[in-house]
Amino acid sequence: MTKGRALLEVQGLRVAVAGNEILKGVDLAIRDGEVHALMGPNGSGKSTLAQVLAGHPAYTVLAGTVRYDGKDLLEMKPEDRARAGVFLAFQYPVEIRGITNSYFLRSALNALRKERGEPELDPIDFLQFLEQKLKAIGWDDSMMNRPVNEGFSGGEKKRNEILQLAVLEPRLAILDETDSGLDIDALKTVAETVNKLRAPDRAFLIVTHYQRLLNYITPDVVHVLADGRIVKSGGPELAHELEAKGYDWLRDAAMVS
């Protein structure tokens, strides 16, 4: 495990949605450059944690703290989190009518560049910048003139999330079940792109139900979330163990503890 101060530090996080407590005290620390996998059965709260970190307004934080790069993340608006380098690849990417993918990506990139004090890119500069990013995910620019995610297949939507990840170059990338619904080729493309983006100053939190994606992305740490708590953490071998044994033995452990 790489050393360094924690980029993200979650302590005692309890979160409710519509009056139901989903996260019941989560502790998690991710350092710069680390890749963490968050696994767990359906309904364990994996996606809730991902969405809360991105600032989704539907969730109520009951208790706990989240520090990101020394700041109180929970106090920040979603756009300020993004500008500070937090990125969430959505499990269910949203369709935006009337706005082309290219216009959307440029608006997002320029919002980040503005924050960093860099000049905004005009459409021509942006297209040049975009071309190399597109190559990485195996797309040409035909997807760029279509409205964001509108009429995209499930796989195309996920690839589009990874394209945004590549364009926005975040410091903390959270992938919320990006692997679900992907065929093996799309899965490999996603994994390759993520591996290329691994860097000492970029951390990943990969939320997944299956071990499959972790055949291609080797995490530094694997956590298991069950019933709103992290019940076990370990190295990459934990993912294989889960694949072999399933989640039931851990759920039982969680009930006991």
Next chain:
Amino acid sequence: MAHVEQLVGSYRAWASNGASRAPAWLHDLREVGIARFHDLGFPNMKQEAWRFTSVAPIAEGSFELAKPPARILRLEDIRPFLLFEAGYRLVFVDGFFQPLLSTPFFDDIQSLAHVVTHRQDLVRQHLGKYAATQDRPFSALNTAFVSDGAFIHVPAKATVAEPIQLLFLASGDKQVVTHPRNLVVVEREARASIVETYASLAASGYWTNAVTEIVVGDGARVDYHRVQRESDRAYHVAATQSHQGRDSTLNLHFVAFGAALARHDIGAVLSGPGGTLILNGLYLLAGAQHADHHTTIDHAADHCESHEYFNGVLDGKSRGVFTGRIIVRPGAQKTDSKQTNNNLLLSTDAHADSQPQLEIYADDVKCTHGSTVGPLDPRALFYLRSRGIGEHEARRLLTYGFAAEILGRMDVASLRLQLDAIVRGRLAEQ
């Protein structure tokens, strides 16, 4: 009723004076029109087709028939409304044709007043044959006062390369009414693109009562764009009626930004097999504006396709009304018809009424419709914000997308840019 009588009286005075030189068939057409209007009177909200729209400001107002404009306009006066200066265009001010501002093309792109005598047979064959007046008092009134408007005739297999611009300007005289009457005949396998714009040079409470008939011959293609950007104190009532032949394509685009009160009856008849129709519309309203789009697509033949998309963006206390009636006649098998009407409410005081009306009398058809009314999608808002786009900008972008979706279907780039600038300007005011 007093104002019905006043309008009938003004018709009598006009008919016995300037209009008396009209050929007999035209005189008869007008007489039928005024008789119908007299019988029908103004519509009221008890009538199904007028449930959501009161025309009281028109019915209780006092409108004189417009006179020729006192001031002669120059090109620079109309430039803000033009897409480009080349190409063919017909310009009307207060309903009167302006030859010095227009670039007609012989008797094919001309003022209707001119061709009524010069191409009598063709005009007589089509004028008033498509726009119904039986249950349409405003169209009946327009027919009574038929005198001028745009006439476009594209001969078989001909193509007009550049869009033809039709510009109807109100000079700003108060309390006048104009009755522009347009006739577009695109013959077999011909092709044309047309942009019809209604605008004003001053903010005043005039009333426009327009009717446009569009005939699309077998295998022809017409792209028709209509932009209503009247003064926000004006009243705008209009009917657009198209009639398509076999294997023809008609793309109808409607944009309504203006008028205090606007009512537009849009009718499209697919009369021959294999026809394709796109009906694409946007209404962008604010303040106390009220716009009512009443659309009827009539599938009268088999193997036709129609796609209807109307988006409304409503701010302030504005109200948007959309009726999407689709009739599939017996025998119109293999009809494929899709309709969507999406309304975005930007304020809690804005209101939208959306009513699809499907009347299907054939069994082997595909008809779908959907409508939405609501504020911006919070999921979309969060998605944009999670990418670093600030909340205000995200709202603006999503609203813009609602309009851009409609504008993006238009083929004329110069028009798209003009409308895009208007939309951006309107959103920047919010």
